[in-house]
């Protein structure tokens with residue numbers, strides 16, 4: 001990697017050999033991608049020397065910030081000591097043991113075991129098989145159906161994409177697989193109509209009960225959802241939603257599975273975002289902030305009840321990946337969560353910088369002609385674009401509008417995420433108040449330029 005190429009050279013070689021994610025590659029080859037070359041703290045640089053404040057932590061994952069020498073040292077030392085070993089055939093290694101021991105210091109006490117993967121998708125793939133295995137072991141093998149949500153995101157493998165509710169993803173590969181169902185999303189701004197958020201939260205949750213009854217409770221094994229939707233638009237449900245979902249799952253003996261790939265490891269100011277919403281999931285899917293993206297790693301966290309059932313009565317747990325609990329990933333994850341804890345970073349997001357960000361966003365955007373809603377908690381937030389705030393009318397071409405705003409953000413020196421009609425930020429948890437000021441100010445400039453182009457300012 002010591003070759004210093006021009007941006008043009010990078011782009012030409014990239015276009016010749018590399019298919020990117022979620023993109024029309026032909027269009028990208030014409031538009032050409034930015035080549036991100038460096039990262040330090042809350043900033044990244046591209047191959048032309050432009051510096052950007054990263055308001056998205058890469059992809060919601062660089063919680064600890066870029067360029068941490070302690071994580072680099074942890075990876076290097078582990079590589080020198082034991083670059084790889086596995087948990088097949090009666091072996092294990094100290095890195096994954098020490099990580100597992102430490103991980104449960106930050107998880108609610110109802111959880112006792114974890115199965116490691118390399119990604120969130122693989123962890124949700126495993127979730128499908130583990131849920132079905134659990135019901136087999138307890139003698140209810142017909143409880144095979146897992147219910148997800150439209151516009152939920154759980155990954156891009158066959159099962160995890162099926163669990164997710166992105167219809168354009170289902171079209172690639174004839175998804176969803178059998179025994180996966182979906183209910184609507186608790187997105188009040190777009191779908192709440194005249195209902196109050198409180199009422200809409202209940203009616204959204206009660207769609208789960210209707211669907212369970214339609215499918216037959218004896219056939220439904222789990223409900224799978226993000227505590228707040230991430231890739232679907234950073235959507236927080238009304239406060240009435242999750243307690244009602246939990247009541248329904250308990251009533252029909254349906255496992256409640258929270259996907260904490262985005263919400264985990266301090267993103268909202270709690271270690272895990274479900275802790276804000278008043279429910280107690282049976283499983284947690286984790287990835288991203290587990291290693292702060294320095295090395296790929298994911299996992300499926302199990303409640304003590306589920307784990308004991310599978311261990312005591314389950315016999316062979318027929319799953320395993322070559323790199324499950326990879327020693328280098330485990331060593332980096334351990335250094336990462338130790339830093340998040342020992343430097344008080346999660347605490348600071350909860351009590352200082354998180355409230356500061358949320359307050360500044362409301363002060364900056366609540367009266368803005370283009371912004372109809374601001375949602376968020378800790379270091380995750382979304383601003384909702386509206387053509388008419390009074391009637392909550394969205395832009396017909398909302399995806400283009402917010403994509404344009406994101407592009408203007410790059411010109412202003414900030415990276416934010418655009419999803420249909422919403423601009424999202426999920427900054428690195430180490431951001432200072434000054435950097436938060438910079439984040440909001442640069443995003444404000446991009447939003448104002450977008451409004452001017454729309455003739456709204």
Ligand SMILES: Cc1ncc(COP(=O)(O)O)c(CNc2cccc(C(=O)O)c2)c1O
Pocket residue numbers: 059118119120121122124153154155156226230231259260261262285287288298417
């Ligand atoms: C809630 C959730 N669950 C599972 C996954 C899949 O994890 P892996 O990617 O590691 O397999 C995710 C991933 N989330 C994700 C991934 C890529 C892009 C974006 C976006 O917001 O554009 C979001 C996620 O957000």
